[in-house]
Amino acid sequence: MTTPNFKKFNIEAYKPGKSKVRKLKKVIKLSANESALGISPKAKKIISYKNINIDKYPDGKSENLRKAISKSYKCNPEKIICGAGSDEVIQMICQLFIKPKDEVVLPEYSFLMYRIYSKIVGAKVLFAKEINFRVSVKEILKKVTKKTKIVFIANPNNPTGTYLTKKEVLELRKKLNRNILLVIDDAYTEYMKNKDYASGLDLFKNKNNVFILRTFSKIFGLASLRVGWGYGSKKIIDALNKIKPPFNVNTIAQLAAIESLKDKTFIDKSVRHNLLYARNIKNFLEKYDIYSNTVSANFLFLNFEKCKYSAKFLYEKLKKKGILLRLTEDGYHIKNKLRLTIGSRRENLKFMSTIKQILRK
Numbered sequence: 001m002t003t004p005n006f007k008k009f010n011i012e013a014y015k016p017g018k019s020k021v022r023k024l025k026k027v028i029k030l031s032a033n034e035s036a037l038g039i040s041p042k043a044k045k046i047i048s049y050k051n052i053n054i055d056k057y058p059d060g061k062s063e064n065l066r067k068a069i070s071k072s073y074k075c076n077p078e079k080i081i082c083g084a085g086s087d088e089v090i091q092m093i094c095q096l097f098i099k100p101k102d103e104v105v106l107p108e109y110s111f112l113m114y115r116i117y118s119k120i121v122g123a124k125v126l127f128a129k130e131i132n133f134r135v136s137v138k139e140i141l142k143k144v145t146k147k148t149k150i151v152f153i154a155n156p157n158n159p160t161g162t163y164l165t166k167k168e169v170l171e172l173r174k175k176l177n178r179n180i181l182l183v184i185d186d187a188y189t190e191y192m193k194n195k196d197y198a199s200g201l202d203l204f205k206n207k208n209n210v211f212i213l214r215t216f217s218k219i220f221g222l223a224s225l226r227v228g229w230g231y232g233s234k235k236i237i238d239a240l241n242k243i244k245p246p247f248n249v250n251t252i253a254q255l256a257a258i259e260s261l262k263d264k265t266f267i268d269k270s271v272r273h274n275l276l277y278a279r280n281i282k283n284f285l286e287k288y289d290i291y292s293n294t295v296s297a298n299f300l301f302l303n304f305e306k307c308k309y310s311a312k313f314l315y316e317k318l319k320k321k322g323i324l325l326r327l328t329e330d331g332y333h334i335k336n337k338l339r340l341t342i343g344s345r346r347e348n349l350k351f352m353s354t355i356k357q358i359l360r361k
Ligand SMILES: *Cc1c(COP(=O)(O)O)cnc(C)c1O
Pocket: 033, 084, 085, 086, 087, 088, 111, 154, 157, 158, 185, 187, 214, 215, 216, 217, 218, 223, 226, 227, 228
């Protein structure tokens, strides 16, 4: 039987952080940067007790959610678009801006979905060198040509955990041709307490050539519900609304996201928890000559160059004990490093005691 011809893409499919180990029922998943404290009790309550009309289509405009976002972040609800994860917003931005042969510039080790969605719509993807696993404004500018349509950066960056300072981000926008859209992915911004950092939204709320991405998958703990948002000029948002799938964000996700925004106590607690354990684990690992980035988001990028064991060795040993980290060779092609998500207190303590066991001597 014949399979009709379809387009061929030169794409490596996204490989998520692993969540299962053969023969083990319970695993500790520290491989996907999910929330350490789960979901906000307020959000949990609304999902559990409110009589939600699942038999009816959701509000395709996510009206109440956009209002809640605009109130929380003091921004214009007309300039917000919600998506099934920020993932979908990245996809829509690529569909809106890119024609075949247009160019997209990405830092060498940036989030994989930028290259995947760019390539699907025919873009040529150029990678800008990073210096010591840190995004370089200079290297990005070197890759820009007349064909460049979009520059994507995640700040802080996943998987490296490094970030551009406020000054550097402003410099990037200033030196980049004004016709190029700068997309700043603020996925981890809530965790950032570093004094020289500013979020994309705070810096560029009123810029027509900057587009901001936000998600409810990380600190808000709603990864499975798939909800994120984009913020940009009214013109861009209006155009995106024409190509948006009509009912992209489900009702449960919209309600849970609204409640999570209200729960400042939960967010503050998550930030404090993260700082405490990120610092503890970073110091702990240094005893074994495993070094990591300056504490930034809810994960650490572990460097094994000075360690007598390899990243792969530790990864496999931990996996056998039911603790999963992210191998950065998968997708990112970064050798001898691991990405570790900061977990709950119990998970972090278990991680550290297991490391002690494995690396004893
Ligand atoms: C996790 C992550 C996202 C979130 O994706 P969703 O589709 O909203 O779950 C976006 N950008 C970066 C850089 C991330 O690490």
